[in-house]
Amino acid sequence: MSATTSRRSLLTLALSAPLVGTVLAACGDSGPAGGSSAGATIWILTGQPGEGIRTDSVNAFNEANPDSELVLSSYQNDAFKAKIRTAIGANQSPTVIWTWGGGGLRDYVKNGQVEDLTSFFAENAELKDKLFASAFGAATVDDKIYAVPCENVSxxxxxxxxxxxxxxxxxxxxxxxxxxxxxxxxxxxxxxxxxxxxxxxxxxxxxxxxxxxxxxxxxxxxxxxxxxxxxxxxxxxxxxxxxxxxxxxxxxxxxxxxxxxxxxxxxxxxxxxxxxxxxxxxxxxxxxxxxxxxxxxxxxxxxxxxxxxxxxxxxxxxxxxGNPSSYYALSSQASDEAKTAAKKYFAEGLITDATTKAWVESGSVPIINGSDSLFTGSEDAEWLQFVYDTASQAKVFQQxxxxxxxxxxxxxxxxxxxxxxxxxxxxxxxxxxxxxxxxx
CATH class of the missing domain: 3.40.190.10 (Periplasmic binding protein-like II)
Structure with missing residues (x-):
């Protein structure tokens, strides 16, 4: 992890650089949710190593699922925060919304802007079982799950x-x-x-x-x-x-x-x-x-x-x-076709052996139960195990x-x-x- 792109800077600090807005995974403009001719849309944050891992994940999914392609755009932190709220308010939301969960997600839920994913997790129980239970608190509003925990824990x-x-x-x-x-x-x-x-x-x-x-x-x-x-x-x-x-x-x-x-x-x-x-x-x-x-x-x-x-x-x-996880929410404004593609990505492309390994190699602990088996041989093994144990064994992990x-x-x-x-x-x-x- 580089000194200039710390995990917290990706999550909460305002960055002064201008909007990047580069389409990385497919041609076309992200546009309204589900409105792009290329299919479902997803916006992510820039900054390595996260940007590279997210991009590789979407590219691999698109290659394996040409009929469920996601159009990927990346934005600097501060620009993303401003653009995502404007887009959602104007019914121009991307299909997949990268979010910090918590209070911001509660606002989306209150305004009917994101899908209830409780039934999705009921249908994909194996996926839920893979993830740290502590990661779901910031994704849950009134006992319903509105976002998919992903990435790493801090x-x-x-x-x-x-x-x-x-x-x-x-x-x-x-x-x-x-x-x-x-x-x-x-x-x-x-x-x-x-x-x-x-x-x-x-x-x-x-x-x-x-x-x-x-x-x-x-x-x-x-x-x-x-x-x-x-x-x-x-x-x-x-x-x-x-x-x-x-x-x-x-x-x-x-x-x-x-x-x-x-x-x-x-x-x-x-x-x-x-x-x-x-x-x-x-x-x-x-x-x-x-x-x-x-x-x-x-x-x-x-x-x-x-x-x-x-x-x-x-x-x-x-x-x-700290930060129990990162989260992906699903826009309620998206077309049925786009929602289906996004859910397929959540189930099959977001959390894979490749992404889990990539997070570990970056010096981070993915929110995957059993991912500590990948720490063996790493010079950071003691540190990674400490973070893993802290997150996975915490009775309460307050966002x-x-x-x-x-x-x-x-x-x-x-x-x-x-x-x-x-x-x-x-x-x-x-x-x-x-x-x-x-x-x-």
Missing amino acids: PIVMFYNMRLFEKVGAQLPKTWDDVMALVPTFNAAGIAPFSLGGQSRWTNMMWLEFLYDRIGGSELFTSIYEGTPDAWSHPDSIDALTKVQDLVRANGFINGFASITADSNADQALLYTDKAAMMLHGAWTYGAMKTDGGDFVTGGHLAWSTFPEVTGGKGDPSDSV SWDQALSPTQAEALLDNISKLFGLAITPEEFAANMNATLAG
Whole structure:
């Protein structure tokens, strides 16, 4: 995985490059759903390795199914986000909609813009059984499945620079109390305890996601997701918000973190250049650190773990947060012929031995039960197995909040998180501001 196309950048960061819009798999324009003379249409995101794997998948399907051909177009992240909503609203949607699931998918469902795929999975039970059960949460609305989980899984992970731990003679933290005790130890040695690309805002969010889970259990965010009045003011919520500010006030993050961006991979560089001892970040950063960090990864200087427990907390230590999967939805606006072609692709072409192998070779863990059998012999086998176990064994795999919530709530959340980490608002003010979005 290249340093400039991290998994998170494909999923949530706005990219400034213009629309690509290149038809890759067949001639013709994508046009309205099912309206192209070439058949069903599919739009995907650019950026390697994902773009190449997606393209190869569609090309292989088209070669094997000339009567069910999909026309493939690719778009940069930011352009895709704008174009897909405009297209869907104008009844010009592609047949197959690449989506993050969660709040965005719920909007599509609410507006009758995507097909209910529950019966599709009943008819293709073998396909469903192949996939991590944890991947279906963000694809499900009101107990019905509206998208096909696919591609790979990216939990949020606690990364450690073992060179620096050895330098100060410290052990890896197992609890939140251990984390707070390490802060003065590293600061005294002139080392930032944690790297953080705070300008990107969603990086700050990862801390709250885990603290909410470890303190209040998965039910705490579920109450927020379901719009329970004053859910953000729950005592466990205030406790989590307070703990984050305790870490900020203790100089737990590198100086100037609010000006550091994640899309430039500057936060990762702080870890592997020995400027910071720890980093909470997505699994997608492993490949970039391996590529850019010299012998940091290959030399055994990188360690990792799940997020530490909070003493007395209600959360299950196996719970994880992050990106459970990518998703493909089916446009309700498509013709019957196009829908049939798309469903054939979902059943036969989207998840194959070839795509599973390609994701593993890219340093990612596909959401396929048993795909860990392909890790043998890989120099990244230990890492891949950790990610596989984290995702497949998690009792709850909470989707990143900025994708789980509606777009309006997500923007309010990111804005208030930035203020919280900047100590510009109190935990109580944060809670009040976010409670106001529950009624919206």
